[in-house]
Amino acid sequence: MSESQKLPPEPRPVLAVVLVALISRSHPEWLAVPLKQAAHDTGLSAERVSRLATKALPFFETTMARLTRRGRPKAEIASDDLELRLTKALLDVASSILLRLARSQRKLVRELVVGAWMRLSADFASLTRERFSAALGIPVRTLHDWLERPRAPANPAPSGVGPPKPPKPRKRSPRRGRFRFDVLLPGTQVASDTTDASAFGVGLKIVGAQDLGGRDQDLLASVVVDERENADRVVQVLDAVLKPGMQAITDQGTPYMAELTKAALDAKGVEHAPQREGDPLGKSTLERAWRTLKDIGAPLLGLTDRLAEKLPALRTPELAIPFMRVLVAVQLRSYQAGARATRAAIAQRGNIDPVELARLAEESRDRAIATEKSVRLFLEHIHTLYQLEGTTQTFVRSLKRYPLEVLKEAEVLLRESIANLRLNPLHSPARFYASRVRAAHAAFRARQVAAERDRRREEADRDAARAREARAARTHADPVRGLREALQLVARCWSAPLGVILCPDSLLHEPLARLREIHPEATAIDIARAVLRDFTTIHIDKIGLHAMAAVEEKFERILSVVVSSSNNPRISPIRINTAQQQRPSPDSYLRI
Numbered sequence: 001m002s003e004s005q006k007l008p009p010e011p012r013p014v015l016a017v018v019l020v021a022l023i024s025r026s027h028p029e030w031l032a033v034p035l036k037q038a039a040h041d042t043g044l045s046a047e048r049v050s051r052l053a054t055k056a057l058p059f060f061e062t063t064m065a066r067l068t069r070r071g072r073p074k075a076e077i078a079s080d081d082l083e084l085r086l087t088k089a090l091l092d093v094a095s096s097i098l099l100r101l102a103r104s105q106r107k108l109v110r111e112l113v114v115g116a117w118m119r120l121s122a123d124f125a126s127l128t129r130e131r132f133s134a135a136l137g138i139p140v141r142t143l144h145d146w147l148e149r150p151r152a153p154a155n156p157a158p159s160g161v162g163p164p165k166p167p168k169p170r171k172r173s174p175r176r177g178r179f180r181f182d183v184l185l186p187g188t189q190v191a192s193d194t195t196d197a198s199a200f201g202v203g204l205k206i207v208g209a210q211d212l213g214g215r216d217q218d219l220l221a222s223v224v225v226d227e228r229e230n231a232d233r234v235v236q237v238l239d240a241v242l243k244p245g246m247q248a249i250t251d252q253g254t255p256y257m258a259e260l261t262k263a264a265l266d267a268k269g270v271e272h273a274p275q276r277e278g279d280p281l282g283k284s285t286l287e288r289a290w291r292t293l294k295d296i297g298a299p300l301l302g303l304t305d306r307l308a309e310k311l312p313a314l315r316t317p318e319l320a321i322p323f324m325r326v327l328v329a330v331q332l333r334s335y336q337a338g339a340r341a342t343r344a345a346i347a348q349r350g351n352i353d354p355v356e357l358a359r360l361a362e363e364s365r366d367r368a369i370a371t372e373k374s375v376r377l378f379l380e381h382i383h384t385l386y387q388l389e390g391t392t393q394t395f396v397r398s399l400k401r402y403p404l405e406v407l408k409e410a411e412v413l414l415r416e417s418i419a420n421l422r423l424n425p426l427h428s429p430a431r432f433y434a435s436r437v438r439a440a441h442a443a444f445r446a447r448q449v450a451a452e453r454d455r456r457r458e459e460a461d462r463d464a465a466r467a468r469e470a471r472a473a474r475t476h477a478d479p480v481r482g483l484r485e486a487l488q489l490v491a492r493c494w495s496a497p498l499g500v501i502l503c504p505d506s507l508l509h510e511p512l513a514r515l516r517e518i519h520p521e522a523t524a525i526d527i528a529r530a531v532l533r534d535f536t537t538i539h540i541d542k543i544g545l546h547a548m549a550a551v552e553e554k555f556e557r558i559l560s561v562v563v564s565s566s567n568n569p570r571i572s573p574i575r576i577n578t579a580q581q582q583r584p585s586p587d588s589y590l591r592i
Contacts, residue, residue: 013042014042014044014052016038016042017035017038017039017042017044017049018049018052018053018056020033020035020038020049021035021049021050021052021053022053022056022057022060025053035049035050054128057126057128058126058128058131061125061126062083062126065126085124086120086124086126086127089120089123089124090120090132090135090136092522093112093113093116093120093136093526094135094136094137110146110530111480111526111527111530111531112523112526112527112530113136113138113143113146113530114146114147114526114530114533114534115525115526115527115528115529115530115533116526117129117132117143117147118526118529118530118533119522119525119526119529120132129143129144150533150534150535150537150538186211186213186214186217187211187213187214187243187246188212188213188246188247189211189212189213189246189247189249190209190210190211190212190221190238190241190242190246190247190248190249191209191210191212191248191249191250191283191285191286192207192208192209192210192234192237192238192248192249192250192256192286193207193208193250193251193283193286193287193290194206194207194208194229194253194255195208195290195294197294197301197324198301198305199301199304199305199320199323199324199327200304200305200307200308200314200315200316200319200320200323201304201305201308201309201314201315201320202227202308202315202316202317202320202321203227204225204226204227204320204321204324205225205226205227205228205229205233206223206224206225206290206324206328207223207224207225207226207229207233207234207236207237208220208222208223208224208237208286208289208290209221209222209223209237209238209240209241210285210286210289211241212249212285212286215285215289217336218332218336219289219292219332219335219336220289220293220328220332221240221241222237222238222240222241223237223325223328223329223332224236224237225321225324225325225328226321227317227321229253229255230255231255231256231258231260231261232260233255234250234255234256234258234261235260235261235264238261238264238265238268238270239264239268242265242268242270243268243270244268244269244270245269245270246270246271247270247271247273248265248270248271248272248273249273249274249275249283250272250273250274250275251274251275251283252274252275252374252376252377256274257274274374274377292335293328293331293332296331296334296335297327297328297331300327301327304320304323374404375400375402375403375404375407376396376400378404378407378408379392379395379396379399379400379407380392380396382407382411382433383395383396386414386418386429386433388428388429388430388433389428389429389430390430395430398434399434399437402437402441403441403444405444406437406440406441406444407437409436409440409444410433410436410437410439410440411433413436413440414429414432414433414436417432471485472510475510475511475514476514479511479512479514479515479518480511480515480527480531482510482511482514483508483511483512483515483528483531484531484534484535486507486508486510486511487508487531487532487535487551487555488535488539489503489507490503490507490508490551490554490555491539491543491547491548491551494543494547494550494551496544496546496547499546499550500550501547501550501551501554505554505558508554508555508558509558509561509562512524512528512558512559512562513562515527515528516562516563521563524563525559525563528555528559529559532552532555535551536548536552
C-alpha cells in the first residue's frame, strides 16, 4: 500500500483540546463546548491546556503559512516571507533601543518597547511575548509588567471632563525692608516722635529726633525728657537737629501741628511733612529706636518702679527726670559702641551709586509730604477755604471715610458751581459738597470695578501665556512628558453636550512634532502610541468611553498629519552594504 493510500492517524484528545483553546482565543462564538468543560472531559486542567496552546501557536502558524503558500508563484514567496519581515522588524526595534541607551535616554525604552509590541503583535499573529522578549533581550516578566501597569503621569490625573480648577493665588512679592540704610542720604530728613516711659512710678514723655539717613552714626540725634509733651519741647528737640533745606517728618499730634512749631520750622527754612493717616512706615525707624531703648532699659526701669512702691518718697519728678536723662544717654552711648548699625550701613551702602542715593532720597522726601495726601488735612483746608458752615470736626468726621481722589473731584465741582453762581441758594455749600462727594464716589467705585476686572483679565492672559511658554519648554526638553500633559488637557476639553473636543490641535501637534524631530518615524510612532495606551488605561473610567474615543480619534488624526508632513525621511538603523550604497559614518556619540 502506498503512502498516499494510508489512512491519516486519528488526532489525540490533547490535540483536540489545544485546538479548542486556540479557537477560543480568536472566535469563542464558534465553540459549542466551553474550554473548561472540554479540558475536564479529557482529564486535563484548563491552565495546562492554555499553556500548551501558547507554546504550540508558533508551530501552528508556521505550518499553516507553509501549507497555504503551496501553489503560489515563487516570486510571491520571496517577497512576502513572513519570518523575514518579522525578523527585520525586531532588528529595527532592537537597534532603536540600543540608540536610546547610547544617548542616555533609558526612560524612553519602556514606551518604545510597549509601542513596538502593539504594532508588531497587530501585524504578525505568530509573534508571542516570549519570542518578542527573547529577540530584544528583555525578560518576559518585565514586558508583562510594562503592558499591565501603565506609567503613572507626573501631574495629577484630571478629576473630570470639565474645565480645570483655578490656580491658587500667587504669593505676594517680598516686601522691602523697613530699616535698610540704602535709601537716604544723611542730613536730608529728620523724624520726630514722642514715647511714654515710667521711672520711679512717675509717667514721663520722651521727645526725640532722628536723622533717618545718619542713624547708623547716631541712633537719636536729640532727646528731651519731661512730664508733659508740648510745642516748646518739640521745638527744642527739632531746633538742635534741623538745618535749612532739611525735611521734618512728624505725626499730626497737637504739639507737632501747633502754630509755634510751624513758625519755628518756617524760621529755620525747613519743610514740614506731617504723616498721613494709616502710614505705619512713615517713622518706622524712629519707632524701632524707641523699642530698642525700652527693651534695654526695661529691667532697670522696672526696678525703680518697685522701689517707688516701697518708698513713696522716691516718686518725684525731680528724681525721675534726671535719672531718665542719664539712662537714655548711657543707652545711646552703649548702643553706638556696638557699631552693628554702622557695619550694616557700610555693607548695604557699599555698592550704591551716590547719584542713585540722592535720587532715592528725593523720592523719599516726596513720599513724606502728606499735606496733599492726608484726607483729614485736605478736608480741614476745604472747610477753611470755602468758609463752610458747621464745625471743622463735624465736617471732617462725616466725610473722612471717602478716598482722597473722590474728595478732590467733588471740590472741583464745588469750585465751578460757586464761580458760575450755579449753586442752589436753598442748599448750603457743605451739603452740596457732600452730595457731590457721594456722586463722585459712585463713579469712582464703578471705575475701580472696571479696572479690577481688566487687571484680572490681563493677569489671566499673562498666566496663560506663561503656562504656554512653560509647557512649550517642557515639551521641547521632554516630549513624552509634554504629550502626557497635552492628553490631559485634551481630555478636559471634552464637551459632552456637543460631543466634540473644544481645543486647538496645537496641544497635541507640538509634542508629536517634537517626537518626530528627535526620533525616527517608526520609533516616534511607537513611543506616542505607548503614551496613548498608558493614558487610556489610567483615565478610561474617569472620562468615559465617548470622550476617550474622541481623544484617540484626534490623536490618530494629528499623528498621521505629523508623520506625513515630516520632511525627514526615515533612516533605517540597519544598513545593507552594496556596491551602489556605501556604509555611512557612525554618529559622534558612537565614535571612540
